[in-house]
Amino acid sequence: MFDCKVNGLVRGQGFPHFKSLDHLDMVFARTALNTSFLQIIRESMPSLKYLSMSDSTLGTNSSRILDQGLCSLMHLQELYIDNNDLRGSLPWCLANMTSLRILDVSSNQLTGSISSSPLVHLTSIEELMLSNNHFQIPISLEPLFNHSRLKIFDAANNEIKAEITESHSLTAPNFQLQALSLSSGYGDGVTFPKFLYHQHDLEDVRLSHVNMDGEFPNWLLENNTKLRQLYLVNDSLTGPFRLPIHSHRWLRFLDVSNNNFQGHIPVEIGDILPSLISFNISMNALDSSIPSSFGNMNFLQILDLSNNQLTGEIPEHLAVSCVNLEFLALSNNNLKGHMFSRNFNLTNLRSLQLEGNHLEGEIPQSLSKCSSLEGLYLNNNSLSGKIPRWLGNLTGLKHIIMPENHLEGPIPVGFCQLYSLQILDISDNNISGSLPSCFHPLSIEQVHLSKNMLHGQLKRGTFFHCSSLVTLDLSYNRLNGSIPNWVDGLSQLSHLILGHNNLEGEVPVQLCELNQLQLLDLSNNNLHGPIPPCFDNTTLHESSNNSYSLKPFETSLVMDSMMIPAEKQIHENFEFTTKNIAYIYQGKVLSLLSGLDLSCNKLIGHIPPQIGNLTRIQTLNLSHNNLTGLIPSTFSNLKHIESLDLSYNKLNGKIPHQLVELKTLAVFSVAYNNLSGEIPEWTAQFATFNESSYEGNTFLCGLPLPICRSPATMSEASIGNERDDNLIDIDSFFITFTTSYVVVIFGIVIVLYVNSYWRRKWFYFVEMWITSCYYFVVDNLIPTRFCH
Template sequence: ILNFKNLEYFNMDFCTAFSNSFLQMSELMASLKYLSLSNSYLNGTILDQGLCELVYLQEVNIDRNNLSGSLPWCLANLTYLRLLDVSFNQLTENISSSPLMNLTYIEELWLSNNHFQISISLEPFFNHSKLKFFDGDIYAEIETSHSSLTPKFQLTSISLFGHGDSGIFPKFLYHQHDLEYVDLSHLNLTREFPNWLLEKNKKLKRLSLVNISLFGPFPLPIHCHKNLRVLDVSNNKLQGHIPIEIGEVLPNLVVLNVATNAFNGSIPSSFGNTWPWGCFYLEYLVLSNNSLQGQLFSKEFNLTKLKRLNLDGNHFIGDIPKTLSNCSALQGLYISDNNISGNIPTRLGNLSFLDAIMMPNNRLEGPIPSAFCQLRHLEILDLSRNNISGSLPSCSSPFNIRRVHLSKNMLQGPLLGDLSYNRLNSNIPDWMNRLPQLRYLILANNGLEGEMPLQLCWLNKLQLVDLSHNNLSGQIPHCLYNISFNYREDNHDLFDQDPQILYQLPQLQILYTNYHNHKYLTNFTTKQRLYTYEVQPLHSMSGLDLSCNKLIGEIPLQIGELSRIHTLNLSHNNLTGESPVTFSHMKQVESLDLSYNNLNGKIPPRLIELNALAVFSVAFNNLSGKTPDRVAQFGTFEEDSYEGNPFLCGQPLLKSCNENGP
């Protein structure tokens, strides 16, 4: 760097080598025009960094650091500056009294995810005639100015993320006609859909109005708008019918998200019309959580480019249309919580790109098509809470499958995943070790028999295992301690990211705006209660339930080494021997149920070290000796935790102990 006095371009994104100190050498880089230090762990104030000495700067990217304080006034001297990105820092000040007011030739301002006070009117920037891109968070919310001034700028992109009540659409928007990107999410504007934005801005490509309290009907512009690619009005209060002419007015839509509104009526037939009178290019159609009804699609449905179809949480009836097989690019099908009936079309097996099929809580019947075996990319299958019958298709090793939810149907024969409350019988399949990513194994309330396969121990990422209420026999495998019961998969949920990133992902595979409705439900008994868990809460839940079987032999000492397990239920079996002293190692266990077995010997006294224990039962065994000291959690357990052991004594039992014996 010391020899680069003529250096004009400097990019050290994601680099900590120079961190806070290198800009103090700014006099050695006097010709610098482009500076990028994104994600470089810069901290402190910008004034401390020597930035203002680089007077020829045209672009500055110091976003995603830990900078604090206010913008230094010397920034006003950077008269060549055209782009400033300070987003994702800890900066704070009233923007109307900041040096940005003097940078009237600036073209792009990226200010979001700080603590700036920015008026929704943007009036402080009305003299910035070159301004094209503005990205910021609105904290000074309500537009109070009655000024008749009009802005000198014509924006191309505007992102204003709200933090409270903003009242009305900002007046400057009525003067814009070159907009291509608009995001006003979370501004709580409480207004009708602004179809005038589309009328005035023929170049508009993306319009995001998520959760801004829009209400009333959904009027479209009068004339065809050929440039709009993304329209997201989810999480509002829009009502009435989705306009029947939407395919004709917005023929080039790629993403349409109207989830979580109050729309009723049927799906507009114009969605399936041929180009140029339909949404021929539509890839993501999200209509979840409305009051839509009728058949899913008309016979003309022909969205061949569709990748994600979200129709869950409505009142659709009838069969799954065969025309859905025309969607040869379909990757995700979500139609849960409707009244869909009939058989699952065999033709769905021809949609080779499908990775998720979510159809729980409908009235589907008949068998699962054997054609599903052709879906080599399938990772998630949820057909729970239907009337599906028959047995599972005999497929070759399902290497890609991660989650299977088929509970509360009328299935027969063996399988895996969440298959509780079916009519499965036979043994647990020994090929289960071919599913190394399996996290939840729910096979409760079936007719499973035979011994637990040792291959189960190879699934070391299992977090929740429920084999209760079956006819399993034999001993508990010693190798179960290989299962961590604590596996946490790294989550990269789309909406943990900057919402703008959504439009920068050409390989986007899943579009979940109302993420709550794509969690997976399962039942699991812990603390003597049956809970219905969703997958997200299950990240903090781990357990092993082998209750209500015919297991015999001693409890392996190794089970006590499951130090991160939250619930262990071995009740209602024929287990013998003593309670393992290693149980005191399960420091995170909250529920421990060993009741209704044939255990003997003493209760390990060191169990009192289990400070997280909320439910404990050894009732109805053949235990003897003194109950654990009534300290810590054990001071909360009553007689029913110990009853049915005639040779036990000590509180809270009525039978006292004496020095000569129980």
């Protein structure tokens, strides 16, 4: 009854005819098997020896399921009830199943200590699978010492506890295990399990994510000559990485990554472990050079030495003799010299990770032999020369990651043949020329070409109908022309970064068709015209009718030949200015980032009130443009805004008092506009903004600027009359000026000479005129000259 869906109640008609049935498999039955059905199994199939109900929605009460349905099957030898969301502790009736050889309760929500569970009495058990539960398991396995038949014990992802008593630390258990798996995401600090000193038949040992003390247990290899797999990942092991004296020809897989090993990799490692298929010692503190004896590992397919402090060059013997190597990771070390010489036989490579070193020279021609290459990671080195044309012949390439080098020349036209390409990152180099019009791989998801010397226009063929493209970063180049109208064909585009180029024309309304858009940066270009009012169609608007959410690109290149994942997490990153600082955003934070930057252009017109509907937005920068009109009161709807910059425009009117409702606002600037009136109440976030947020607006007042003063609170004699006189004098001045220029000049001279009061008023008028001229210059010249 494998992978079937039973509708309705499962009844017992017909089951009495199965009295002699000894094998029942109901894996993936996908129906609620109630206790009455289990009672039918107990009554109708007393001879059962094998019962599997994995993934069968048994319910949550393990005691009830086992007690009422299964514990009385006295002949049962194999029981599989994994992946059923069972909860609680194991029932004691389980101890009565004395014929049980195999028990699998993995991937449930079971709890309790195995020291006080019925498992202690199941001495007939040979294979015990408890993984992915919440059991408390002593690392000594002392409660199971009497289980002489136990061969396989799997308790991964439980709570591993320290030794129970010192008296058993040297006691030999009655079992001889073949496979052991213990791992924990939490639990006490423990020592390396002492019972392993008495094991001699081990073939598979997995002790990962356990906070253990001590050094690498080379004695485990010496005592177990048939050991094939050893995983000691993230165990806090320290000291040197010492190998056994004698050769161990059975070991195939060794993973000791993410520990604290120091010193050097033994130079004779290739002679002592010649049969390794996979070796991972990444994320340690090893130094010295890479032993050339790795070249003696003729079966090696995965080699990961990344994230250490290794020095020297890549051994030529490794590149010549490891002909079966598919995955080579030497990234984030201190390697130097050229990548590979002409003597190169790693033709089966699928992933080459050399980023974060000091490698120099050109990308070697020898890599052109790697016809199966899928991932090429060379970023953050000192590589030079042109990007090879022959890369376009490696049609299986999915990732080309080569930023932060000294590469030059154009992007090869051969890249147009990379139909499987998903990520292209050659940013921060000296790449020149224009983008190939034929480059539009259908599977492309990320394109990072920022900080190069690319020029020309975005041609229609480039990226045309790349419906899988999520990130397009072409910032800090020399691109010109307009933003193409076909951009709306990039239906999955989430991050569009075109800042710091020479783009011109208007902001196309087709951008509003990108309903997945989260971040748009068009800053520091020559764009003109109005701001489209339709951006609230994108995911910048929280109530957009789409369910898409950006996920960090964490891809895996899987070694199918041995079914072992060789994971390579690609954390995309790009630069975006927020809070007046250019930050590098990377990894999962990108899924949370939302912003619109149109600063440092020549945009005109009013700010569309619809911008206030972009309720997800965190950064809004419209500074250094020629925008006019009022600040929309709808900005009070930007509940997640952290940075709002409207400075260096020609905005007028008052600052909407509703902006005090923006509780997350950290950076705010309306400097150098024509705003007037009282600023919003000096409270909440607005109490953190100083005068620089408002400077350049003569007629603004209120804290932190000078306090606003109304006529009702001023003295009639001094202030009221001054204002009235000033108003009458200015009107008279303009009337007289239109009538006779000579009369005005003569009248002014007489008044200034006779009356000191009017003389002071005249100089006040001259000062006001000079101030007005100053702000006229600032508004019309400063934005284009000092925009950053």
